[in-house]
Amino acid sequence: MSRKENQSCHAVEPLSGPSGQETREELGHLFEESGLQILATQEHRILHEEPIRRTRIGVRSHLITTSAVRNSAQAAVGGVGFVISMEANKLVREITPVSHRILKATFNGNPRLTVFAVYSPTEGDSIEHAEEFHEELCRTVTSTPMHNILLVLVDFNAHLSKENKEDTSWYYHNHTNRNGGLLKDTLLETNLEVTNLRYRKKLGKMWTYLSDMHLSKSQIDFILVRKKWRNSVMNTEAYDFFNSLGSDHRLVMAEIRLSLRKVKAQPKRVEYDWEAFKEDTELQKQYSVEVKNRFSALCKENDTMESVTDKVSQRYGHFVSAIAETNKTMVPKKKKKRRENKSVDPRVSEARKLLKTAKDQYHSDPTENHKVQVDERTGELNAAYTKAKKELLTEKIRRVENAPDRCKSKESWRLINEIAGRKSGCGNQIHGINPEDRKRKCLAHFKVLLGQPPLLTQNIGEVKQIFDDLEISEEPFTLKELQIAKENITEGKAYGEDGISPEPEVDTKLRTNQNGFIKGRSTTSHILTLRRILEGARAKNISAVMVFIDFRKAFDSIDRGTLKRILLAYGIPKKIVDLIFLLYTNTRATIITPDGNTEYFEILAGVLQGDTLAPTSS
Secondary structure (H helix, E strand, O other), X not given: OEEEEEEEEEOOOOOXXXXXXXXXXXXXXXXXXXXXXXXXXXXXXXXXXXXXXXXXXXXXXXXXXXXXXXXXXXXXXXOEEEEEEHHHHOXXXXXXXXXXXEEEEEEOOOOOEEEEEEEOOOOOOOHHHHHHHHHHHHHHHHOOOOOOEEEXXXXXXXXXXXXXXXXXXXXXXXXXOHXXXXXXXXXXXXXXXXXXXXXXXXXXXXXXXXXXXXXXXXXXXXXXXXXXXXXXXXXXXXXXXXXXXXXXXXXXXXXXXXXOOOOOOOOOOOOEOHHHHHHOHHHHHHHHHHHHHHHHHHHHHHOOOOOHHHHHHXXXXXXXHHHHHHHHHHOOEOOOOOXXXXXXXXXXXXXXXXXXXXXXXXXXXXXXHHHHHHHHHHHHHHHHHHHHHHHHHHHHHHHHHHOHHHXXXXXXXXXXXXXXXXXXOOOOOOOOOOHHHHHHHHHHHHHHHHOOOOOOOOOOOOOOOOOOOOOOOOOOOOHHHHHHHHHOOOOOOOOOOOOOOOOOOOOOOOOOOOOOOOOOOOOHHHHHHHHHHHHHHHHHOOOOOOOOOOOOOOOOOOOHHHHHHHHHXXXXXXXXXXXXXXXXXXXXXXXXEOOEEOOOEEOOOOOOOOOOHHHHHO
């Protein structure tokens, strides 16, 4: 059995607005430091158009929210969400928004775990509004399968008290308010139990909310569990651990004993640091000797084929194996990029410590003076975050300025996107209610992208012969040809399973106005030419017309039959063309996703992108 902790936290300090980014980072930092797995947030006040938004707020944590709504004064109110760890994220089966007050999440396990993040109307809302909310909550809870472990993490704005002498629960209040009466009715209808009331605690461990207006304490945040699973709850009480968030609610934490099914992780590809390898000449010498020794040993032990063709294929397999094993032991691996984390900045940590001390004093003695100290310390924490953010921004700008000198254009654009706030693509953009739904959507997307017939509006017929004989040898490769090919290898391109990134030079018999894929030429020349034309037209005050043509899905929509005829028209020997098109006969693909592989589908058009032959073919 494994342990999983669940919490309910009401954040009055909004997660949106000018200080919202700092508050979200602080939330992520506290969540990860606490070792929690699931945290429910209420009234985050974040507005967004999508039904669910997923935001990374820490190194290993995500915030998942439903949108807040605007009230009559056009202010953002409400909204609920979850903060979940990377481990819990792997177990997510579905996340469903019920309303801006109710968010449902189901996690894979045996049995499955269903958790609700809920925010109830306040005592001041109309009775009709409150009853409508409780009816919706009852419908949602009762529709959840009975065998699921069910938890409701909720700010009910309700006071509960002892009903009669037979009531053995432990309460903070002596009077039940209107919302408390509605909550009791909901508990009876849904067969739920309030876990906060099961354990005898000191009053200081029971209250969950301190009113800044009245300086009074109350217990209005609860964790409910389906009675069938009541014995899985080990403890529930309120903590001050999240004090630096600026919320007037405390963290309510329940420790739940669960058995969860671990998802089989997809194997990760090792990324080697070839830049570091190139700079170490001694390592290169040792690497060559090691590959040679491993290759010789494999050939000596495992050469069993008799025919020349089979022996060549087997020896090539030995060569690939020798390189792969040597890479594991000798080539340095790329270091993981660390996420810039302002929450661990020493100034932020010190300001957080002072804020927690001030908040503890305010909780033990809620006076106006202590409240003012909390406000001052909160401002200091926000200022520390802002200062750390400015310094990080300055450092990024400096790196952008220096990147071109180091020929690091990719790094430069990545930093520019970070500074501008443009999000980079993440590994799982496909949204669905469960893994099968996500795989289905992913398959449908790539079927449209790659599984369509070629886009030909007319039959182009026979292709006019361009060259009759290019004097391309059809004989086996010689050592001299291998050496020439090695000299023409371009660095920095995609590599195969053996970690080598060859990119042979394309024949210069292509059109003279083509600059791409030709040694010693670049599309930069075309850009310069276009700029000079524009400058000349502007200087002479004459009209100029530009036409930019971008072929949609250029690699993915090529008709393979036409491409074959074009290669033959350029004088490529038929034997070599036939060999090339073995790559494009009966091609199928499957999509590797975090939820597993999709079923196979046919690829009817296009050429391989990133493959050595792709530029030549296209």
